[in-house]
Amino acid sequence: MDFQFKLDFKVRDYECDLQGVVNNSVYQNYLEHTRHEFLLSTGIDFAELARQQINLVVVRAELDYKTPLVSGDAFWVGLNLERSSKVRFDFIQSIYRVEDEKLALQAKITGTALNERGRPFVPDVIEHLFNASN
Amino acid sequence: MDFQFKLDFKVRDYECDLQGVVNNSVYQNYLEHTRHEFLLSTGIDFAELARQQINLVVVRAELDYKTPLVSGDAFWVGLNLERSSKVRFDFIQSIYRVEDEKLALQAKITGTALNERGRPFVPDVIEHLFNASN
Amino acid sequence: MDFQFKLDFKVRDYECDLQGVVNNSVYQNYLEHTRHEFLLSTGIDFAELARQQINLVVVRAELDYKTPLVSGDAFWVGLNLERSSKVRFDFIQSIYRVEDEKLALQAKITGTALNERGRPFVPDVIEHLFNASN
Amino acid sequence: MDFQFKLDFKVRDYECDLQGVVNNSVYQNYLEHTRHEFLLSTGIDFAELARQQINLVVVRAELDYKTPLVSGDAFWVGLNLERSSKVRFDFIQSIYRVEDEKLALQAKITGTALNERGRPFVPDVIEHLFNASN
Numbered sequence: 001m002d003f004q005f006k007l008d009f010k011v012r013d014y015e016c017d018l019q020g021v022v023n024n025s026v027y028q029n030y031l032e033h034t035r036h037e038f039l040l041s042t043g044i045d046f047a048e049l050a051r052q053q054i055n056l057v058v059v060r061a062e063l064d065y066k067t068p069l070v071s072g073d074a075f076w077v078g079l080n081l082e083r084s085s086k087v088r089f090d091f092i093q094s095i096y097r098v099e100d101e102k103l104a105l106q107a108k109i110t111g112t113a114l115n116e117r118g119r120p121f122v123p124d125v126i127e128h129l130f131n132a133s134n
Numbered sequence: 135m136d137f138q139f140k141l142d143f144k145v146r147d148y149e150c151d152l153q154g155v156v157n158n159s160v161y162q163n164y165l166e167h168t169r170h171e172f173l174l175s176t177g178i179d180f181a182e183l184a185r186q187q188i189n190l191v192v193v194r195a196e197l198d199y200k201t202p203l204v205s206g207d208a209f210w211v212g213l214n215l216e217r218s219s220k221v222r223f224d225f226i227q228s229i230y231r232v233e234d235e236k237l238a239l240q241a242k243i244t245g246t247a248l249n250e251r252g253r254p255f256v257p258d259v260i261e262h263l264f265n266a267s268n
Numbered sequence: 269m270d271f272q273f274k275l276d277f278k279v280r281d282y283e284c285d286l287q288g289v290v291n292n293s294v295y296q297n298y299l300e301h302t303r304h305e306f307l308l309s310t311g312i313d314f315a316e317l318a319r320q321q322i323n324l325v326v327v328r329a330e331l332d333y334k335t336p337l338v339s340g341d342a343f344w345v346g347l348n349l350e351r352s353s354k355v356r357f358d359f360i361q362s363i364y365r366v367e368d369e370k371l372a373l374q375a376k377i378t379g380t381a382l383n384e385r386g387r388p389f390v391p392d393v394i395e396h397l398f399n400a401s402n
Numbered sequence: 403m404d405f406q407f408k409l410d411f412k413v414r415d416y417e418c419d420l421q422g423v424v425n426n427s428v429y430q431n432y433l434e435h436t437r438h439e440f441l442l443s444t445g446i447d448f449a450e451l452a453r454q455q456i457n458l459v460v461v462r463a464e465l466d467y468k469t470p471l472v473s474g475d476a477f478w479v480g481l482n483l484e485r486s487s488k489v490r491f492d493f494i495q496s497i498y499r500v501e502d503e504k505l506a507l508q509a510k511i512t513g514t515a516l517n518e519r520g521r522p523f524v525p526d527v528i529e530h531l532f533n534a535s536n
Contacts, residue, residue, distance in 0.1 A: 012293050012435040013448055018284040018339060019184050020449070024166065024192050025282060033414040040474075045421070047473035048416055050153050050234035057202070058158050063195045071286060071449035072442075136419060146301040147314055148427060150420040154315070157416050167280040174340075181288070181339035205315035205420060206308075235288055289450050292460050293430035318421050326426045331463045357510065359454070 001094065005038040008098075011073045021068035027105050028061065031093050034077040035109070044125050053116040055122055059088065060110040061120030066103045074098035083130050087120040088112050135228065137212030139172040142232075145207045155202035161239050162195065165227050168211040169243070178259050187250040188257055193222065194244040200237045208232035217264050221254040222246050269362065271346030273306040276366075279341045289336035294377065295373050296329065299361050302345040303377070312393050321384040322391055327356065328378040336373045342366035351398050353389040356380050403496065405480030407440040410500075413475045423470035429507050430463065433495050436479040437511070441455065446527050455518040456525055461490065462512040469506045475499035485532050489522040490514050 006101045009030060017023040039056075046056060069075055080092040088110055095105040112120040143164060151157040170180045173190075181192060203209055214226040222244055229239040246254040277298060285291040304314045307324075314324060337343055348360040356378055361374040382386040411432060419425040438448045441458075448458060471477055482494040490512055497507040514522040 012431065013438050014285055014293060014434055016286040016449075017190075017232070017282055018181055018286070018288045019189050020286045022452045023282050024195065025159045025162035028162060029414065029416045032158065032416050036415050045474070047152055048417070055153050057153075057199070059199055060199045061158065061195070061199075063191055065191070065195075072447070146297065148297045148300055148419055148425050150315070150421045152418040152420070153417055154420045159416060163280065163282050166282050170281050179340070181284070204345050206313070286449055287457050287459075290433065292463065293427045296427035296430060315420055323421050325421075325467070327467055329426065329463070329465045329467075332460055333459070333463075336459070 001078065002081055003094075005034070005041060005079045006019040006076050007037050008074070008076050008080075011069050011075070012072055013071050016071055019068075021070050024063075024065065026120075027063060027065075028097065028109075030075075030077055030095065031091070031107055031109060034079055035091055037109075038079050038081070042129060043123075049113075049123070049125075055114045056111055056126075057112050057114055058109055060108075062087045062108045066105060067097065069095075069097065069104050075091060081129060084110060087122055089118065089122065089126065135212065137176060137214055137228075139168070139213045140207070140210050141168045141171050141213075142210050145203050145205055145209070147205050150205055158197075158199065161197060161199075161229065161241075163207075165225070165241055165243060168171050168213055168227065169225055169245075172213050172215070176259075176263060183247075183257070183259075187242060189248045190245055190260075191248055192243055192245050194242075196225060196242045198240040200239055201231065202237050203229075203231065215263060216243055218244060221256055223256065223260065223264075269346065271348055271362075273302070273309060273347045274344050274366055275302045275305050275347075276320060276342070276344045279339055279343070281339050283298060284339055289338050290341075292331075292333065295333075295363065295375075298343075298345055298363060299359070299375055299400065302347055302361065303379075306347050306349070310393075310397060316392070317381075317393075323355065323382045324379055324394075325382055326334050326377055326379050330374075330376045332374040333372075334374060337363075337372050338359050343372060349397060352378060355390055357390065357398075405482055405495060405496075407436070407481045408478050409436045409439050409481075410476070410478045413471050413473055413477070417462050417472055421470075426465075426467065429465060429467075429497065429509075431507055432477075432497065433493075433511060436481055436495065437493055437513075440481050440483075444527075451515075451527075452523070457516045458513055458528075459516055460511055460513050462510075464473065464510045466508040467506075468508060469504050471497075471499065471506050477506060478495060484533060486512060489524055491524065491528065491532075498534050508517055 015026045033040045075097050078094045082090045091109040093107045149160045204223045209231050212228045218224045225243040227241045283294045343365050344369045346362045352358045360376040361375045381391050417428045477499050480496045484492045486492045493511040495509045
């Protein structure tokens with residue numbers, strides 16, 4: 001599968017829980033960091049947008065846990081961005097273990113942006129990402 | 135809506151991110167803690183099961199983010215357990231803000247158990263939860 | 269030992285790491301939440317102060333790990349506030365396991381406040397805490 | 403200052419709290435990950451030791467917070483290991499922001515190892531680290 005963006009990671013031991021595997025919630029951290037680095041690679045700074053009171057938010061997350069990551073695992077997160085409606089966009093994200101390219105997690109994260117008054121919209125900087133790929 | 139189990143929480147400031155709201159991943163912590171406390175209330179100890187090499191695992195998570203929780207918010211998590219297949223069960227979980235009973239998050243967390251050899255099954259202690267409710 | 273403020277907690281399984289004990293960093297979460305709840309009990313809202321660009325910050329933390337907390341442990345955090353210099357104050361904090369009142373952690377957290385220009389000072393609301401106890 | 407080991411990091415947005423800076427507890431995550439990667443570089447696998455019931459533990463942490471890290475900051479952690487007593491060793495750790503080599507945090511983390519019965523000792527693999535440097 002082809003991805004618009006990829007980011008390399010390594011499991012950190014504090015991310016593992018008493019079952020000895022990466023805790024389920026931590027995958028959302030990996031996915032978020034990858035989204036923010038992707039946005040940054042296109043010139044969009046999540047933290048700067050927040051300071052301007054434009055908040056990119058997640059409205060829905062679907063995560064399929066396929067293979068647990070454990071201490072020592074190197075892995076990468078792949079990302080594709082798709083338009084899903086007038087004010088929503090989907091990040092299709094997959095996590096692969098480096099050692100054997102096994103799929104660890106498959107996710108669809110649906111986002112929107114909220115303006116200062118909390119109304120959903122797609123900011124020009126993000127709109128541009130869709131136009132650019134046409 | 136009726137729930138089999140409810141648990142009270144309060145947002146802790148370290149759970150909030152630079153947008154000033156509870157970070158998306160933290161809701162999975164709230165949901166997990168509620169599931170484990172529910173199981174404990176029925177006599178099932180997640181950590182003890184892990185020591186016996188019976189690992190309860192999440193295979194899929196669906197989360198709909200409705201209203202962001204912020205610093206100071208009291209909230210509660212409601213839970214219902216449903217059988218979804220021979221070896222899977224769903225935790226239907228909702229998070230409500232106490233102040234105005236507004237829905238903060240709606241989730242469906244699908245789980246199974248893995249035996250020592252990593253094969254999915256439903257342990258007797260959990261099987262019993264479904265029989266008991268008949 | 270007498271404390272000005274106490275807060276009850278229970279270990280959540282996601283706070284435990286692959287050694288099966290609460291991860292070292294998580295104790296700082298417990299201590300921070302206790303400090304913020306203490307401040308709130310005196311009318312000081314940490315998040316509200318941050319919005320006013322008065323940032324309460326930690327300049328030094330000393331933590332002595334005595335007994336590891338594990339899954340299922342109930343515990344409480346005790347707190348005393350002391351003035352340590354013109355612009356600094358110390359939170360003396362202890363964590364006790366409920367079951368046997370065993371000391372789990374002893375800490376001294378030194379804080380100050382930074383104004384909008386990043387200069388350390390003690391805001392009136394905190395100054396008042398010391399005067400009040402005279 | 404010279405370090406035996408260095409590790410590069412970048413702040414991830416989920417590590418920042420409502421003050422817009424990396425939360426105080428997160429620095430302990432950075433320090434721990436650096437210690438474990440250092441140990442791994444010498445052939446010592448923290449997770450594997452835990453499975454053998456040899457638990458490396460922190461008995462004391464001293465952290466001086468110098469400059470807050472924020473979203474987007476690249477930084478590195480330097481580490482030196484010193485023997486502090488018959489059964490204890492100190493990790494002297496510093497965090498530097500890449501942009502201007504400014505010191506962000508200075509720490510001394512004192513550790514020991516616990517055998518199966520919970521008795522402190524220094525395992526041969528770690529003892530070897532001190533002998534090797536003579």
